[in-house]
Amino acid sequence: MARFVLIGSGLAGGLLxxxxxxxxxxxxxxERRADHREGNIVGGRSxxxxxxxxxxxxxxxxxxxxxxxxxxxxxxxxxxxxxxGALHFTPYDVDPKKCINSIGRATLNxxxxxxxxxxxxxxxxxxxxxxxxxxxxxxxxxxxxxxPVTARGDAVLGVDGAFSAVRQSMQMEIAxxxxxxxxxxxxxxxxxxxxxxxxxxxxxxxxxxxxxxKSFMMIALPxxxxxxxxxxxxEFEGPRSFATTKTDDDVRRFFDEEFPNAVPLMxxxxxxxxxxxxxxxVTIRCAPWFHRDKVCLVGDAAxxxxxxxxxxxxxxxxxxxxxxxxxxKFPQSxxxxxxxxxxxRKENADALADLAIGxxxxxxDKTASKTFRAKKKLDHALEAxxxxxxxxxxxxxxxxxxxxxxxxxxxxxxDWLVFSSMFLIAAILVAAMxxxxxx
Ligand SMILES: Cc1cc2nc3c(=O)[nH]c(=O)nc-3n(C[C@H](O)[C@H](O)[C@H](O)COP(=O)(O)OP(=O)(O)OC[C@H]3O[C@@H](n4cnc5c(N)ncnc54)[C@H](O)[C@@H]3O)c2cc1C
Numbered sequence: 248m249a250r251f252v253l254i255g256s257g258l259a260g261g262l263l264x265x266x267x268x269x270x271x272x273x274x275x276x277x278e279r280r281a282d283h284r285e286g287n288i289v290g291g292r293s294x295x296x297x298x299x300x301x302x303x304x305x306x307x308x309x310x311x312x313x314x315x316x317x318x319x320x321x322x323x324x325x326x327x328x329x330x331x332g333a334l335h336f337t338p339y340d341v342d343p344k345k346c347i348n349s350i351g352r353a354t355l356n357x358x359x360x361x362x363x364x365x366x367x368x369x370x371x372x373x374x375x376x377x378x379x380x381x382x383x384x385x386x387x388x389x390x391x392x393x394x395p396v397t398a399r400g401d402a403v404l405g406v407d408g409a410f411s412a413v414r415q416s417m418q419m420e421i422a423x424x425x426x427x428x429x430x431x432x433x434x435x436x437x438x439x440x441x442x443x444x445x446x447x448x449x450x451x452x453x454x455x456x457x458x459x460x461k462s463f464m465m466i467a468l469p470x471x472x473x474x475x476x477x478x479x480x481x482e483f484e485g486p487r488s489f490a491t492t493k494t495d496d497d498v499r500r501f502f503d504e505e506f507p508n509a510v511p512l513m514x515x516x517x518x519x520x521x522x523x524x525x526x527x528x529v530t531i532r533c534a535p536w537f538h539r540d541k542v543c544l545v546g547d548a549a550x551x552x553x554x555x556x557x558x559x560x561x562x563x564x565x566x567x568x569x570x571x572x573x574x575x576k577f578p579q580s581x582x583x584x585x586x587x588x589x590x591x592r593k594e595n596a597d598a599l600a601d602l603a604i605g606x607x608x609x610x611x612d613k614t615a616s617k618t619f620r621a622k623k624k625l626d627h628a629l630e631a632x633x634x635x636x637x638x639x640x641x642x643x644x645x646x647x648x649x650x651x652x653x654x655x656x657x658x659x660x661x662d663w664l665v666f667s668s669m670f671l672i673a674a675i676l677v678a679a680m681x682x683x684x685x686x
Contacts, residue, residue, distance in 0.1 A: 248272050248368075249581065252387050252400035254377045255279075255407030258352070259546030259563035261359030263406055265309050266571040268366030275398055276369065277389055279376035279407075284357045294437060294476045295468045297322065297347040297455065297557035298355070299645045305564035315358045319348035320469045326454035327614050332508035336454065337620055340639075341627040345646045347455070347557060349468040377407065380416040385541040387413075402581060403542050409529055411548035421538055431528040431553060431607070433463065434483045438519040440512045442473025449512050450475065457614055458506050464611035465506055477509070480528075480611065489525050528553045530600045534593060537585035545570060550596035555607040556644060562599055562651070566592055598652035602644060629665070637661060 248271050253260055256278035264276045298319065306312035323346045324338035339345060363369045375389040375396060385403045389396040405413025418424050443449050448469055450456060456467040456475070463482060467475040482488040492498055495517045502510050510516065531551040537543040546563030569591050573584040613619040626639040640658035643649045649657070 249401040250275070250399075252385065252398045252403045253277065254380075254387060254403065254405050254413050255411075255546075255548070256356075256360055256371060256373075257406065257408055257546070258356055258359060258560050259567060260406035261356060261363055262305060262309070262564055263404065263545055263567045263570065264363035264369050264371070265311075265359060265366070266567050267574075268363055268369035269309065270571065270574065271368065274363070274366075274369040275400065276363065276371045277375040277377060277387065277398060278371065278373050280373065282371075282373045283353050284360075293352060293478065293554070295349050295351050295470055296355075296560055297468065298350050299347045299557065299561055301558070301648055302561040302564045303348075304648060305568045308568060309362060311358055311362045315350065315355055316348060318354060318471045319350040320471060321346040321348055321453055322455045322468070323453050324455075325614060326451050326456045328456060328458045328506070328508055329615060330460075330505070330507070334451075335620065336451075337614075337623050338627075340642055340646060341630045345642070346453070347645060349455075349470070351470065377412045380405075380413050380542065382416055382420050382538045382542045402540060405542065405544045405548040406546050407548050409531055409547045409551035411544065413542065414533060414544055414548050417538060417542060417544070418533075421535075425532075425534045427532045429530050431604075432482055432484070433480050433607075434489055434525045434527050436479045436481070436489070436520065436525050437523050438465075438477040438479060438513060439515060440467060440475040440477060440509070441514065446473045448473050448475070457610060458509065459611050459613075459615040460505055461612050461615075465509070466610070467509075477513070480607075483525075483527075492520075495521070530604065532597060532600060534589075536589045536593065537582075540581035540585065543570070543585045543588070549592075550600065552596075552600045552603040553607060554603070555610055556599065556603045558599055558603065558644065558651075562596065565648070595651040598650075598655045599644075602640075602651065602655060625665075 250273040251267055253264055253274060253276040256264070256276050260276060260278070264274050267274045303312050303316070306315050323343060324336055327335040327337070339347065360371060364371060375391055378388050378390055380387045380403050385400050387398040387403050389398060403413060405411050407413055418426055440449060450467070452469050458465040463480055465477055465479045467477040469475055484490045487501070492501055498517050498520045502516060529551055530553055533549065536549045545566045547559060549566070550562070552559050552562070570588045573588040576587065577583040629637040630639060630642065638647070640654060643654035643657065644651065
């Protein structure tokens with residue numbers, strides 16, 4: 248059986264190692280960080296994430312969905328907080344059972360790594376940082392605290408996230424490697440709403456909370472310990488921005504003005520703001536994702552997207568399923584398996600990148616409007632009236648496994664049909680009124 252060297256034991260790396268281990272491959276998984284099950288939390292990244300149908304399906308296929316979801320919290324819709332403190336709840340779907348789930352990143356990461364380690368042919372090496380890869384010979388060079396390490400495999404899989412060292416080696420060694428990165432003008436900062444004195448949640452637990460403020464927003468997802476992790480998405484630069492908010496008073500003033508109902512729930516606001524890092528938000532597109540039968544990219548390493556559709560990890564997990572299917576389909580030719588995987592995933596990753604940016608505008612700006620809420624009601628009414636025929640875009644992306652590109656295309660056609668029908672109905676009504684008046 249072939250030997251795979253995996254770089255990165257994040258969410259996708261752990262899951263992919265489990266899939267490859269189950270298929271009987273020899274797997275060495277190298278991770279630059281220490282084992283976070285020993286108390287090292289994944290630093291600077293979202294503490295919790297929303298997992299939905301695609302991600303759950305990938306966990307189910309390897310038999311760990313129940314275990315992973317045990318501590319997840321279902322979120323049935325968006326709870327919009329306007330400036331006056333008024334709340335508006337919009338369910339995600341007409342079917343109240345359809346929800347997204349808030350899950351801890353560290354717990355989920357531990358679950359996938361443990362699933363991989365159940366296979367004796369999978370070995371995990373923490374504190375090994377990949378510096379570069381000889382992509383023609385599938386050799387990875389790694390740094391450890393003591394000495395450099397060389398890992399030789401039949402193939403190296405880059406599962407090392409948005410700033411992938413494996414991808415960087417491909418960039419340097421493959422002629423015509425296409426690469427595009429684009430940063431949003433917004434960064435993000437995580438803040439906390441701790442549990443109430445009795446350990447309970449101080450806002451509605453089963454919702455994703457949004458404070459939409461046109462050009463920026465804050466969101467909050469529930470955690471099992473009764474707390475919420477809030478994320479402020481805000482401009483890096485500008486008259487009101489991370490750059491101009493320097494003192495504790497600036498922070499307090501900004502939050503009092505924009506999120507007055509959240510402030511009393513955030514006793515450590517000023518310290519959190521000062522101490523927590525400000526992250527950047529990047530979209531990465533590249534091609535190809537593989538080199539012969541030697542190297543292949545999976546997850547954020549191949550296609551990092553901004554987090555506004557809550558799909559980055561879901562898509563990375565879907566990659567693992569598709570790559571596993573391709574390796575099964577072409578057992579004699581890894582290169583054909585990699586090529587097929589790239590063909591099936593690339594247009595969908597590109598479509599997701601566009602959807603994710605579009606959803607930022609929807610979340611921070613449109614969710615506050617009555618028109619948005621009316622459109623969601625119309626979506627749900629059409630979905631109920633035309634089951635299986637009309638599916639809102641959010642439903643297709645979040646609650647089905649329809650490929651992202653198909654979902655986006657189908658949504659455009661549906662929107663056109665709905666708009667045209669409404670236009671036609673309006674035209675018929677006007678014509679009928681004119682006829683009635685002229686009679
Ligand atoms: C603020 C925020 C919120 C998000 N919310 C959601 C959400 O709600 N739902 C969702 O589906 N997605 C969400 N995402 C996206 C999600 O986090 C990513 O898509 C997902 O983590 C990708 O998994 P990955 O394994 O490809 O990469 P990562 O999770 O980044 O893992 C990469 C791993 O590789 C390791 N590594 C990196 N470089 C090296 C090296 N040189 N050598 C060895 N190891 C290395 C890293 O330490 C890490 O463990 C969010 C992202 C952000 C930033």
